[in-house]
Amino acid sequence: MPRVSVEVDGVRYDDDVEPRLLLAHYLRDRLGKVGTPIGCDTSNCGACTVLVDGLSVKSCSVLAVQADGHEITTVEGLGDGQNLHPMQRAFHEEHALQCGYCTPGMIMAALDLLRENADPSDEEIRDGLEGNLCRCTGYQNIVRAVRRAANDMRQAESTEQREEARS
Known part of the structure; x- marks a missing residue:
């Protein structure tokens, strides 16, 4: 074996x-x-x-x-055990799930998308999630969640870079 x-x-x-x-x-x-x-x-x-x-x-x-x-x-x-990862938080705050079955896969695919493109358009988000199906939401809130997470992650990275520059 x-x-x-x-x-x-x-x-x-x-x-x-x-x-x-x-x-x-x-x-x-x-x-x-x-x-x-x-x-x-x-x-x-x-x-x-x-x-x-x-x-x-x-x-x-x-x-x-x-x-x-x-x-x-x-x-x-994802996350640190105490806090949700920004993508998880965005899915929660944007109501980007109903039954939740597709949510883990959507979150992971969205993270890969943001690795390649930190500021995707709505069309690019839809294209990036193309291989992940949701039968409940109609995708609008999922797209909003990915856009929100992308913004939150860019802001966090920018803040981190400013803090490192001060050190």
């Missing part, structure tokens, strides 16, 4: 896994990361999106053995 060594949400795991075990099932069933829902098992919905080395992937389309040696971030790894 292959052995994987991965860092998930800042914690190192070394496990023997079946060669065909999907990353989504490894995260949920072996590590208890149930914040990563499995919506379709076909990579159509994006609910299971996580970050692997900072890039969004649909964890139902990646084998656990392919994650060997990589850093994985789930929605549960």
Whole structure:
């Protein structure tokens, strides 16, 4: 049985896994990361999106053995335990969820989008989230949440840079 060594949400795991075990099932069933829902098992919905080395992937389309040696971030790894990540906070404040099933994947895909483009237009946000489906919201509040988080994250980075310059 292959052995994987991965860092998930800042914690190192070394496990023997079946060669065909999907990353989504490894995260949920072996590590208890149930914040990563499995919506379709076909990579159509994006609910299971996580970050692997900072890039969004649909964890139902990646084998656990392919994650060997990589850093994985789930929605549960965002924030600091006391405070929500700006993207999580924006989704909450902009009412960007109804049932919440797609929310973890939307948040993770949005973070990857902002990694590439810190100030996306509404159209760019829609394009960036294209592989993530929501059956409840109509996407308006999701787009607003991503725009708000982008603004909050840019402001926080600017404040941090000013404080570093003073030091």
